[in-house]
Amino acid sequence: MDRTRLSKRMSRALRHDPGRVGLVLDDAGWTSLEALCRALGVSAADVEDVVRHGSKQRYELVERRIRARYGHSLPGHVDLPPSDPPPVLFHGTGADAVATILRDGLHAGGRQYVHLSPSEATAREVGARHGRPVVLTVDARAAAADGAVFRRGNDDTWLTDDLAPRYLRPT
Template identity: 85%
Template sequence: MRLSKRMSRALRHDPARVGLVLDEAGWTSLDALCAALGVSVADVEDVVANGSKQRYELAGGRIRARYGHSLPGHVEMAPADPPAVLFHGTGAGAVDAILRDGLHPDGRQYVHLSPSEATAREVGARHGRPVVLIVDARAAAADGAVFRRGNDDTWLTDDLAPRYLRRA
């Protein structure tokens, strides 16, 4: 298994499986991660620096995944002003429920959104025939929704009501 996938499992989904403990903000020692995965600091730094999804961050000898956690709680990230419009990719089978009930994290800490319709379509393709939803992020933010920037391709928020969503 590629190191980035192993890191993802350890830092986003099942740290106990490799003997890690994450603090309330999702951080663990870089040395502890390297020992748990049997890799060098340089190996991990390479994934952080060159990973296509900018999924991890390093600070002060510690590491965490920025987003995508299925663990309880929230990895705290600073709120940010979103672009006027964001996109959400999903499979055709989920669209009616989303347009009726809104978007919910469903096993993750945050709802994931994209600033790119093309990226949202790629994400939707993971779930069958892709459908892209347009999110009126400006209106949602004006009504109190808090947005966070996960990376260049990922925006995060909590539940979004259906009134902010429409098909692309």
């Protein structure tokens, strides 16, 4: 089984459209490993391989239950514990969105959280998905001091709710 292809299928089922494959998630985004395997027509070993070796640490597998850790476009929030962010994080976007973001701030849009990166290079890669990439520097220390809650999605992804423009500046 192609790990990347299966990860994309798991992402769609666990983050965006579980009903499309007949999957039901609980309020915290969990389903049984067996239900996911049936829905996708794959083995538990295949899914476990994606969880264990996936480059983005998108999934949690605990006691034969699985969920996507972040990136959901479904209602509700996956409960990840708050964590102290590094002083500075980065957000990649397309050049066309910069003026609006600097005026209105960052908003989750169709996702549950705003996604941030500790790496400027990773943020630039994300921004390239939206046209000419622009990286915004996020003053995470000041935002956290003012009450913003940050969660660690994985080593490359930090999550938070909306951020006001005062915490953002072009890099």
